[in-house]
Amino acid sequence: MSRDRKIEVGALRRLFRRMGPHLKNHRRKLTLGFLAMIGVALAEIMRPWPIKVVFDGILIPQENPDAVTGWLMSVFGNGDFLLGAMAAAILGIALLGGAMGFMQAYMIAAVGQKVVAQIRLDLYRHVHRLSHSFHDTASSGDIIARLTGDVRMMRDLLIDAVVFFAARILVILLTIGVMLWMDWRLTLVALAILPALWLITRYFGKRIKGAARKQRRKEGKIAVVMTEGISSINVVKGFAREAYEEQRFAKQNNSSAEAGVVTTRLAANMDRVTQVLLALGTAVVVWFGVTQVRAGEISPGDLLVFTAYLSSLYKPIRKMASMTARVAKATASGERLLEIFDLEPEVADHPGAKELDKRAYGWVLFEDVSFSYADSAQVLEKVDLELVPGEVTALVGPSGAGKSTVGRLLMRFYDPEEGHIHIDGWDVRDLTLDSLRSNIAVVLQDSVLFGTSVRDNIAYGRLDATEEEIFAAAKAAEADNFIRALPDGYDTILGERGETLSGGQRQRIAIARAILRDAPILILDEPLSGLDPATAKSLLVSLRRAAAGRTTLLVAHDDLTLSLADHVYCVENCKLVETPPDGRSLSA
Numbered sequence: 015m016s017r018d019r020k021i022e023v024g025a026l027r028r029l030f031r032r033m034g035p036h037l038k039n040h041r042r043k044l045t046l047g048f049l050a051m052i053g054v055a056l057a058e059i060m061r062p063w064p065i066k067v068v069f070d071g072i073l074i075p076q077e078n079p080d081a082v083t084g085w086l087m088s089v090f091g092n093g094d095f096l097l098g099a100m101a102a103a104i105l106g107i108a109l110l111g112g113a114m115g116f117m118q119a120y121m122i123a124a125v126g127q128k129v130v131a132q133i134r135l136d137l138y139r140h141v142h143r144l145s146h147s148f149h150d151t152a153s154s155g156d157i158i159a160r161l162t163g164d165v166r167m168m169r170d171l172l173i174d175a176v177v178f179f180a181a182r183i184l185v186i187l188l189t190i191g192v193m194l195w196m197d198w199r200l201t202l203v204a205l206a207i208l209p210a211l212w213l214i215t216r217y218f219g220k221r222i223k224g225a226a227r228k229q230r231r232k233e234g235k236i237a238v239v240m241t242e243g244i245s246s247i248n249v250v251k252g253f254a255r256e257a258y259e260e261q262r263f264a265k266q267n268n269s270s271a272e273a274g275v276v277t278t279r280l281a282a283n284m285d286r287v288t289q290v291l292l293a294l295g296t297a298v299v300v301w302f303g304v305t306q307v308r309a310g311e312i313s314p315g316d317l318l319v320f321t322a323y324l325s326s327l328y329k330p331i332r333k334m335a336s337m338t339a340r341v342a343k344a345t346a347s348g349e350r351l352l353e354i355f356d357l358e359p360e361v362a363d364h365p366g367a368k369e370l371d372k373r374a375y376g377w378v379l380f381e382d383v384s385f386s387y388a389d390s391a392q393v394l395e396k397v398d399l400e401l402v403p404g405e406v407t408a409l410v411g412p413s414g415a416g417k418s419t420v421g422r423l424l425m426r427f428y429d430p431e432e433g434h435i436h437i438d439g440w441d442v443r444d445l446t447l448d449s450l451r452s453n454i455a456v457v458l459q460d461s462v463l464f465g466t467s468v469r470d471n472i473a474y475g476r477l478d479a480t481e482e483e484i485f486a487a488a489k490a491a492e493a494d495n496f497i498r499a500l501p502d503g504y505d506t507i508l509g510e511r512g513e514t515l516s517g518g519q520r521q522r523i524a525i526a527r528a529i530l531r532d533a534p535i536l537i538l539d540e541p542l543s544g545l546d547p548a549t550a551k552s553l554l555v556s557l558r559r560a561a562a563g564r565t566t567l568l569v570a571h572d573d574l575t576l577s578l579a580d581h582v583y584c585v586e587n588c589k590l591v592e593t594p595p596d597g598r599s600l601s602a
C-alpha cells in the first residue's frame with residue numbers, strides 16, 4: 015500500500031471511529047434504509063426478465079424454455095394473457111423499485127442530515143471549549159469553513175459513500191450470481207473486461223482524488239479571505255482597499271476553480287475511456303452470445319437478459335471511480351475536522367476541580383506569577399499583586415507591557431508558567447472554569463455586542479434576569495434613557511457587533527451587562543479609551559456604581575479613569591511597581 019493510501023485509510027478509520035457513534039442513534043432508520051436497498055437491488059435484477067419471457071414465450075417460442083418461463087407459460091399460455099401478465103410485471107417491478115428507492119433515499123437522507131447537524135454541534139461546542147492559545151492564532155474564516163462546508167462533506171462520506179458502496183456491491187454480486195446461473199461461459203466473457211476497467215478506474219481515480227483534495231483545501235482558503243474581507247469592511251473602505259481585497263479573493267477563487275476544472279477534466283476523460291471499454295465488452299458478449307444462441311445453447315431471451323445485466327454490472331463499477339473522488343474530497347474535509355477535534359484545550363478543569371461559591375468573597379492574590387505567550391518574550395516575571403474586595407486596583411504602564419494580561423490570567427484564559435493565582439485562598443487551577451468565570455464580570459475597551467435585541471445584550475450577563483433587573487442595570491449604567499429613545503426601545507435589534515450604536519452607547523450597554531452579572535470581581539480594561547472627554551466623564555459615574563462593593567481590576571491610561579482607583583501599580587519590564595498618587599503621570 016502506498017504511503018498516501020495508508021494515510022487515507024488511517025484517516026478514514028479515525029473518522030468513522032469518531033463520527034460513527036452518531037449513527038448508532040439512528041439504527042431503525044438505517045436498517046429500513048438497508049432493507050430498501052436490498053429491494054432496489056432485487057428490482058434491478060428482475061427488470062429484464064419480463065421481456066425475456068415475452069421473447070422466449072411469445073415472440074420466438076422455445077421448445078425447452080427455462081424453468082421460470084416454462085412455469086409462466088403453463089399458467090398463462092403463450093398468448094395475450096402472458097403478454098398482459100408480463101406488461102403488468104414490468105410496471106410492478108418499476109413501482110417496487112421506485113418505492114424502495116424512495117424509501118432508501120428518504121431514510122438515508124434523514125439520518126445524514128441529523129448526523130451532520132450533530133457533528134456540527136459537537137465541533138461548535140469543541141471550538142468554544144478550546145483555549146485562547148488556539149483562538150489567538152486560528153482564523154475565524156477557516157473555522158467557519160470547517161463548520162459549514164467540511165461538515166457537509168462528511169455526509170458524503172458517512173452516509174452516501176457507505177450506502178453507495180454497499181448498494182453497488184450488492185447489485186454486482188447478485189448480477190454475477192444470476193449470470194453464472196444462466197450461462198457461466200457467457201458470464202466469463204462478460205467479466206473479462208473487468209480487470210481492464212478496474213485498472214482504468216484506479217489510474218484515473220488516484221489522480222482525481224489528488225485534485226479533489228487540493229480543491230477542497232483551496233475552498234477552505236477562500237473562506238478565510240472572504241471572512242477577513244467582510245468582517246473588516248470598515249478598514250477596507252477606510253483605506254480604499256476594495257480593489258486590493260478583490261484581487262486577494264480573485265486569486266484564491268481562481269486557483270480553486272482551476273483545481274475544480276482539473277477534477278472535472280479527469281472525470282470526463284475517465285468516463286470516455288470506460289465508455290469505449292464498455293462498448294467493447296458489450297460487443298464481445300453480443301458476438302459470443304449470438305453464436306451461443308445459434309448453437310442452441312441459450313435462448314434469444316437469455317441473451318437479452320445478459321446484455322441488460324451488462325449495464326447493471328459495468329455502470330456501478332464506472333460510478334465507483336467517481337464516487338472514490340467524492341470520498342477523497344470528503345476525507346480531506348474529514349481530516350480538517352479531525353485536526354480541530356484532536357486539539358485539547360490547554361486550560362481545562364482538573365479532575366476533582368472545586369466549585370467556587372456562587373458568590374465568592376473576591377479576595378485575589380497573585381504570588382510570584384511569571385508568564386509569557388507561546389514562543390513570545392516574557393510578559394510578567396515573579397509578579398505579586400493583591401486585589402482587595404471593595405477596592406479598585408489600577409494597572410498603568412506602557413503599551414504592550416502586560417496590563418491586560420493580568421486580567422486574562424485572572425480569568426484563566428491562560429495559566430501562568432510559574433507562581434499561583436488565588437481567589438479566596440483557592441488556586442484558580444483547582445476551581446472549575448465555569449464557577450471561576452461566573453464570579454467575574456468584564457468591561458473591555460471595545461465591548462462586543464451581539465446582533466440581537468438590546469435586552470438580550472444586557473441579559474447576556476445573567477440569562478435568568480427579570481425584566482426589572484435588566485431595567486435597573488440599564489438605569490445604573492445611565493443607559494435607560496437612550497435605550498427607550500431607540501425605535502423599539504429594549505427590543506431594538508442591533509447591527510452586527512452592535513455597530514448601529516455609538517461607542518459611548520455600546521460601552522453603557524456593556525457596563526449594564528456587567529452590573530447585571532453582579533459578580534464579586536470586575537475587570538475594567540480601558541473602559542473609557544477611544545471616547546470623547548465629555549462622554550468619558552459621564553460614563554465615569556456608571557463605572558463607579560458598577561465597581562461599588564466589588565474587587566475591581568482596572569487597566570487604564572488616562573487620569574480621568576484613574577480617578578476611580580484606590581491603588582495604582584505600574585507594569586514595566588515584566589514587574590509591578592506600586593506608584594504613588596503623583597506617579598499617575600506614568601500612564602501618560
Ligand SMILES: Nc1ncnc2c1ncn2[C@@H]1O[C@H](COP(=O)(O)OP(=O)(O)OP(=O)(O)O)[C@@H](O)[C@H]1O
Nearest residue numbers: 150387388390393412413414415416417418419420
Ligand atoms: N495572544 C497573544 N499571543 C502572543 N502575544 C501576545 C498575545 N496577547 C498579547 N501579547 C503580547 O504580550 C504583551 C503584553 O500584552 P498586553 O495586551 O497584556 O499589553 P497591555 O499592557 O495591556 O497593552 P495595551 O496598553 O497596549 O493594551 C505584548 O507585547 C503583546 O504583544
